[in-house]
Amino acid sequence: MSCARSKTLHDHPLNFGKFLTRAIDVFPFAMKTTLALCSVASISLIFYFAFSNRSHNFPPHPNVVTDFNQNGISADGHEKTNISHILFGIGGSVESWDKRRSYTELWWKPNVTRGFVWLDEKPSPSMPWLETLPQYRVSEDTSRFKYSCPYGSRSAVRMARIVKESFQLGLENVRWFVMGDDDTVYFPDNLLSVLAKYDHNQMYYIGGNSESVEQDVIHSYTMAYGGGGFAISYPLAAELVKILDGCIDRYDKLYGSDQKIQGCLSEIGVPLTKELGFHQLDIRGNPYGLLAAHPVTPLVSLHHLDYVESIFPNLNPIDSVKKLVSGYKVDPGRTVQHSFCYDLRRNWSVSVSWGYTVQLYPFFVTAKKLETALQTFWTWKNWDARLFTFNTQPVSSDPCERSVVYMLDRVESVGGRETLTTYKRYNIDKGENDCIRSDYTHALKVEAFSVSAPKFNPDLWNKAPRRQCCEIINGTKGADRVVQVQIRSCNGFESVTPP
Ligand SMILES: *[C@@H]1O[C@H](CO)[C@@H](O)[C@H](O)[C@H]1NC(C)=O
Ligand SMILES: *[C@@H]1O[C@H](CO)[C@@H](O)[C@H](O)[C@H]1NC(C)=O
Ligand SMILES: *[C@@H]1O[C@H](CO)[C@@H](O)[C@H](O)[C@H]1NC(C)=O
Ligand SMILES: *[C@@H]1O[C@H](CO)[C@@H](O)[C@H](O)[C@H]1NC(C)=O
Numbered sequence: 001m002s003c004a005r006s007k008t009l010h011d012h013p014l015n016f017g018k019f020l021t022r023a024i025d026v027f028p029f030a031m032k033t034t035l036a037l038c039s040v041a042s043i044s045l046i047f048y049f050a051f052s053n054r055s056h057n058f059p060p061h062p063n064v065v066t067d068f069n070q071n072g073i074s075a076d077g078h079e080k081t082n083i084s085h086i087l088f089g090i091g092g093s094v095e096s097w098d099k100r101r102s103y104t105e106l107w108w109k110p111n112v113t114r115g116f117v118w119l120d121e122k123p124s125p126s127m128p129w130l131e132t133l134p135q136y137r138v139s140e141d142t143s144r145f146k147y148s149c150p151y152g153s154r155s156a157v158r159m160a161r162i163v164k165e166s167f168q169l170g171l172e173n174v175r176w177f178v179m180g181d182d183d184t185v186y187f188p189d190n191l192l193s194v195l196a197k198y199d200h201n202q203m204y205y206i207g208g209n210s211e212s213v214e215q216d217v218i219h220s221y222t223m224a225y226g227g228g229g230f231a232i233s234y235p236l237a238a239e240l241v242k243i244l245d246g247c248i249d250r251y252d253k254l255y256g257s258d259q260k261i262q263g264c265l266s267e268i269g270v271p272l273t274k275e276l277g278f279h280q281l282d283i284r285g286n287p288y289g290l291l292a293a294h295p296v297t298p299l300v301s302l303h304h305l306d307y308v309e310s311i312f313p314n315l316n317p318i319d320s321v322k323k324l325v326s327g328y329k330v331d332p333g334r335t336v337q338h339s340f341c342y343d344l345r346r347n348w349s350v351s352v353s354w355g356y357t358v359q360l361y362p363f364f365v366t367a368k369k370l371e372t373a374l375q376t377f378w379t380w381k382n383w384d385a386r387l388f389t390f391n392t393q394p395v396s397s398d399p400c401e402r403s404v405v406y407m408l409d410r411v412e413s414v415g416g417r418e419t420l421t422t423y424k425r426y427n428i429d430k431g432e433n434d435c436i437r438s439d440y441t442h443a444l445k446v447e448a449f450s451v452s453a454p455k456f457n458p459d460l461w462n463k464a465p466r467r468q469c470c471e472i473i474n475g476t477k478g479a480d481r482v483v484q485v486q487i488r489s490c491n492g493f494e495s496v497t498p499p
Contacts, residue, residue, distance in 0.1 A: 081196040083188060085175035088115025089162040090134060091226070091257070092182035093155065094123050100182040101133060102318050103305070106325055107186045108134055114171070117182060118162045120155065140165060145245070146252035157248055159257030163232060164241040175200035177237050179261075180229035183303060185321055189332035190298035193461045194275050195231055203236035203270050205262075208278030211290070212379035213387035215282050219259060224272050225280035226258035227303035239268050279303060282380040287311055289374035289392065292353045294336040296465040298458075299328075308377065311356075312407055313426060327355025327411045331419050333456030339470040339487045340370050340496045348443065350485060351403070352470060355411065358423040358449040358485075359403035362439035364498040369393070371467075400435035406449050414452070423449040446483055453487035469494055 072080035090104060097117065104117065116137045123129070123136065142157040149156075163177050176195050180186070198204050207224020210216050215225075224230030232240065240261070247264035254260050262272070277300035281287065286309040305317045312320040328335045334354045341350050342364060349365040352358050375392035378385035386392070396402050406423035414420050425447050434444055451470075469490035472483060 081175055081192065081200060083109075083112055083192060084114060085173060085200070086114065086178050086188075086191070086195070086231075087166055087169075087171060087174045087176070088113060088134070088186075089166045089177060089179045090115065090117040090182055090184075091159040091162055091180070092117040092136075093120045094127075095120075096182055097123070098127070103183045103185050103321075104133060106318070106321055107188055108132070109188070113188060114174075115178075116166070118158070118165070120158065137165070146249045148252045149255045152255040156255065156257040156260065159226070160248055160260040161244065162257075163237060163261065164244050167237050167241045175234055176231045177234070178229055178231045179226060179258075180301070181227045181303065183306060184227055184229050185302045185305065186229060187299050187301065187325075187328055187332060187335065189328075189458070190277060190335070191229075191231075191300050193298045193333065193458045194277060194300055197462060198233070198273070200233045201235060202233065203239065203268070204231070204233040204273055205236060205265050205270050206231045206273045206275055208274060208276060208280060209389055210280050210282040210380070211388050211390070212282045212381065213389060214379055214381050214383045216389060219255065220262065222266070222272055223258055223262035224278070225282070226256060226261075228278040228280035229301045229303075230258070230278065236265070236268070236270055240264055243267060275300065277301070281305070281308060283308060283377040283388075284380060284382065285309060285377035287377055288357070289376040289395075291336050292351070292357050292359065293371060293373040294338060294353060295390075296338070296467050298333060298461060299335045323408060324356060327408060327421060330411050330413050331355070331453070331455050333458045333461070334419070334453060334487075337456070337468065338371065339468050339485075340367055341470040341472055341485065342496070342498065343472040343474070343483075344499060345472075345474055346442070347439070348472075350449075350470070350472065350483070352449075352451055352485060352487065354451070354453065354487065355421060356408055358406040358451070360406070360443055360446060360449075360483075361403050362443035366498065367496040370496075398435075399433050400437050400440060402435075404440075404443050404446070409448070417455055419453050419455060421451045421453070423451070445480055448482045449485055450482055451485045451487060466490065469496070 068074050068080040072082060074080070092100065097119065110132050113134070115134055117134050118139050119136050120139060122138050129136065139158045139161065142154070142161060145157045147154045147157050163179055166177055178191065195206070198206065205224065207230030208228050209221055210219065210225050244264055247267065248260055251260045251263035254263060276295045276297045279302050281302055281304040283290065284307065288311070291311060302321070305311070305321060310317050310320040312323050315323060324335070336356050337354045339352045339354070342348065343350065347363055349361040349363065349370065350358060351370045372391050372393045374395050375386070376395060379387060405426045407426045408421060409424040410422045412420045434440065468487055470485050470487045473486055
């Protein structure tokens with residue numbers, strides 16, 4: 001049964017067997033069963049169907065914007081938040097660590113990132129502990145706590161207490177406690193860009209929802225999904241740890257550790273501050289559409305990479321993320337940031353998701369359409385495969401409507417201030433289903449895109465968000481085979497408006 005998947009501690013692996021049918025008319029029954037089972041949420045179905053997810057898309061308003069000098073100190077002596085101010089708590093287990101540790105290795109910086117992986121027991125001496133990995137701590141015994149969710153795993157109690165045990169270590173200079181799973185991949189510089197927007201001396205709870213509406217309906221829209229990682233500021237952690245053990249018993253019916261934490265935070269009265277760069281990745285299939293249309297916000301985390309198709313074709317899950325990370329290392333802030341440009345000479349539309357993919361349409365496509373994620377995936381439970389907390393559009397069944405796709409090939413840093421990334425044509429079906437219309441045959445001659453961009457200034461995340469602009473550099477030699485694109489900030493009154 002689904003509990004076998006409890007090793008991914010924030011999966012919420014409800015298994016309704018026959019209820020997993022797609023048809024919307026069986027959904028109410030499945031819902032009622034869920035509510036009766038675990039009283040996870042008291043959202044009525046009417047509310048669910050009337051619900052509009054638009055309200056989730058407003059970015060929060062940071063309450064401080066301060067200018068810092070080169071040493072990260074502002075005029076009033078306030079020190080900018082840096083990586084050493086974050087204490088990571090990684091929810092692991094001896095059984096899963098060996099397989100999952102390669103996800104942590106992707107982002108952990110020895111002697112730079114601070115934190116621990118929390119295990120259920122001491123690892124056997126035969127399990128070598130590499131210096132390149134976070135140190136482990138063994139969680140306290142939690143057998144005295146109540147846990148009564150029939151489809152869940154007791155390990156949720158241990159996971160919920162990681163924030164408390166981390167706090168009780170009493171480490172100095174911790175501003176944020178960041179909790180996640182052992183298969184959460186962080187992009188630490190971007191996590192920092194997000195956290196540095198907020199005043200750590202206030203009580204903040206920051207993270208993201210599940211992408212699948214069915215998950216949010218069952219497990220709540222008010223909580224940060226633990227697999228995507230979430231942050232709790234020090235003063236909030238200080239209040240949380242005082243009441244957490246009581247909450248764990250009070251919310252014994254809730255499935256996950258993230259839900260128990262949120263239950264406790266609701267007693268304090270601190271709501272979730274949503275940030276769209278945390279990705280629980282509660283989807284199945286190919287995450288391409290999501291990563292090719294990221295919102296204008298830093299990419300903070302990815303999760304569930306064992307449950308989706310590799311983000312780069314022909315690479316295993318770990319090597320795919322390594323490839324994404326290779327771009328991130330050269331320009332963290334620009335990773336998967338979107339830019340659109342038109343080629344007025346050839347009537348083309350180009351959509352760049354920096355460090356990941358380029359799409360070429362041999363006709364003009366509106367910005368509105370280009371920014372909408374292609375649905376290359378379906379929902380976690382597949383109850384209604386189309387219901388996400390963000391807009392999607394179907395991939396057209398007509399090859400003459402689809403984009404020609406290019407995937408990241410190489411990343412170079414140019415002179416310290418610029419980057420050059422190249423993207424190679426990805427031929428999913430060896431050309432068998434290519435459109436044979438003349439505009440397409442012309443476009444299909446393009447083998448690669450070569451994209452120049454200035455390195456992204458992370459201070460821009462403290463300003464009003466705006467997608468950056470790009471232009472096609474025409475007149476270059478071999479421009480039929482390799483198209484050159486320059487990304488830059490937009491000029492005043494510049495817009496992506498078709499002629
Ligand atoms: C981070 O800021 C602290 C001050 O709170 C400072 O002592 C430390 O050197 C900084 N660390 C890094 C890595 O910049
Ligand atoms: C981390 O720091 C310690 C103490 O300074 C040092 O011995 C160790 O080699 C460092 N580890 C890595 C991986 O840099
Ligand atoms: C590129 O082509 C456009 C449209 O024909 C033209 O207006 C522009 O001057 C060209 N730019 C360069 C750099 O050749
Ligand atoms: C581009 O579109 C315009 C207007 O639809 C058309 O007149 C022109 O011939 C097209 N150019 C090319 C190269 O397809």
